[in-house]
Amino acid sequence: MDGKVSDAKPDLSRLAELAAGLGLHQHLCLIYDTPEEQFAAAVPYLRAGLDRNERCLYIADENSGSAVLDALRNAGTDVDRSVRDGALILAGKQETVLRPGRFDPDWWIGFVSQAVREASDSKFSGLRTLLGEMTWALGQETTPESLIEYEAKLNRFVSDHEIRILCQYHRQRFSPELMLGVIRTHPIVVYGDMISRNPYYVPPDELLQPNQSSREVERLLNNILKWEQSHAQLRALAARLQTVREEERTRAAREIHDELGQVLTAIKLEFTALLGNLPADEGPIGQRSQSILRLLNQAFQSVRRIGTELRPAILDDLGLAAAVEWVAEEFQARTGTQVDVSLPGVDLALDRERATALFRILQETLTNVARHANATHVSVRLAEEDDNLTLEVRDNGKGIGEGQISAGGSLGILGMRERVLLLGGTLTINGSLGNGTTVRVVIPDSRQVAE
Numbered sequence: 001m002d003g004k005v006s007d008a009k010p011d012l013s014r015l016a017e018l019a020a021g022l023g024l025h026q027h028l029c030l031i032y033d034t035p036e037e038q039f040a041a042a043v044p045y046l047r048a049g050l051d052r053n054e055r056c057l058y059i060a061d062e063n064s065g066s067a068v069l070d071a072l073r074n075a076g077t078d079v080d081r082s083v084r085d086g087a088l089i090l091a092g093k094q095e096t097v098l099r100p101g102r103f104d105p106d107w108w109i110g111f112v113s114q115a116v117r118e119a120s121d122s123k124f125s126g127l128r129t130l131l132g133e134m135t136w137a138l139g140q141e142t143t144p145e146s147l148i149e150y151e152a153k154l155n156r157f158v159s160d161h162e163i164r165i166l167c168q169y170h171r172q173r174f175s176p177e178l179m180l181g182v183i184r185t186h187p188i189v190v191y192g193d194m195i196s197r198n199p200y201y202v203p204p205d206e207l208l209q210p211n212q213s214s215r216e217v218e219r220l221l222n223n224i225l226k227w228e229q230s231h232a233q234l235r236a237l238a239a240r241l242q243t244v245r246e247e248e249r250t251r252a253a254r255e256i257h258d259e260l261g262q263v264l265t266a267i268k269l270e271f272t273a274l275l276g277n278l279p280a281d282e283g284p285i286g287q288r289s290q291s292i293l294r295l296l297n298q299a300f301q302s303v304r305r306i307g308t309e310l311r312p313a314i315l316d317d318l319g320l321a322a323a324v325e326w327v328a329e330e331f332q333a334r335t336g337t338q339v340d341v342s343l344p345g346v347d348l349a350l351d352r353e354r355a356t357a358l359f360r361i362l363q364e365t366l367t368n369v370a371r372h373a374n375a376t377h378v379s380v381r382l383a384e385e386d387d388n389l390t391l392e393v394r395d396n397g398k399g400i401g402e403g404q405i406s407a408g409g410s411l412g413i414l415g416m417r418e419r420v421l422l423l424g425g426t427l428t429i430n431g432s433l434g435n436g437t438t439v440r441v442v443i444p445d446s447r448q449v450a451e
Helices: 015-020 035-051 065-074 079-085 105-120 134-138 144-160 176-184 212-276 284-310 313-317 320-335 352-373 402-406 411-422 446-450
Strands: 026-032 055-059 088-091 127-133 164-170 188-191 194-197 338-342 377-385 388-395 426-431 437-444
Touching: 015 035, 015 194, 026 035, 026 144, 026 176, 035 055, 035 065, 035 127, 035 164, 055 105, 065 079, 079 088, 105 127, 105 144, 127 134, 134 164, 144 164, 144 176, 164 176, 212 284, 212 313, 212 352, 212 411, 313 320, 313 352, 320 338, 320 352, 320 377, 352 377, 352 388, 352 411, 352 437, 411 426, 411 437
Parallel strands: 026 164, 026 188, 055 088, 055 127, 127 164, 338 377
Antiparallel strands: 188 194, 377 388, 388 437, 426 437
16 A cells, blocks of 8 residues: 555544534545544444434444554443443344355345334434444455445445444555545545545446446546536636726725825814914924824824725736836845845836736735745846736745645745736745745736736
């Protein structure tokens, strides 16, 4: 078997809540690598069934069965009483799945069906929770084909009965070929710290039909088409949200400037006129008057700053090149970091969408430099090259590592990538520790796209 999908240790804290809240008519597989992952789902799953006064059937493995019961005891469940009262039924493969001497999927499903009927006549609400440690299937009595047939037919059984079934698979003990079948036959998969609907699930009416190879090709091609359509829809939605957000920022900036700015101007004019009609006073009244004027001036500055942060008027009035020069000067004045700017010799006739995207990416990049780089020098280059628009930002800071670039937790980088993808461009981030970072954006010129 290959290694894990990820070396990161899963956070299992929420898995207990998710496992305990599983509804009826559900068939899940728990794919685990460690006992901690196994217990994190299996123990709350069984315990929740017992708490609901359900009869629980646990097909235990001789190696891990006692450990699961011990974990149940440690979680506060009176296991011995549950077994004595018949609430928790423990069984091994010789008693159940191999009763005819070999594994017969139809016999086993009939056995579960009979157990469900018997439980409905008891003092319990029914046999509604079944946990199976599937390592019993590693014996010679069970073929991979019969196991997958059984898992597929369980989906029909679960849809017709009020029961939930969790099948536990130790990933390192089963072959990759068998695990592929396991994934295809379970509508819901528990892995790591998540419980997720399975996009690779194949309904039994399809899986149990002949000519599986041709059917698999058809399924994969349809999945590719659906995946691409979904991504296209998500990108269209993201583009629309970006546009709406920029429109809202523009509207808010205009209203702040026009309405709030005008009100503040009127207040200042009226107050100044009022002071002109009063005799000069250097006492408390005069001091209070000067304090009010200073507060008004601060309010003016705040209005200009907030409006500019929402949507700088220079971007719409003078274009991207002027906006790049302005934001670089503002960054240098605010942080003390020297910024050199290289702009094209002629004005760039850009559409609003491209100008906004490049400007916002520059803002985000400079914000990251100020927060993380400890740089003393930044160079910004905006150019038109080979029918593309290029924005490049270099700093001489401490540099960014490959792990930071690829990490999914950086919302700033994710937002930058999304803006570039929506315009059909590329974003590259190169850096090494101690040698600074370079952010390079290349997007097609709108005129070339139109052609």
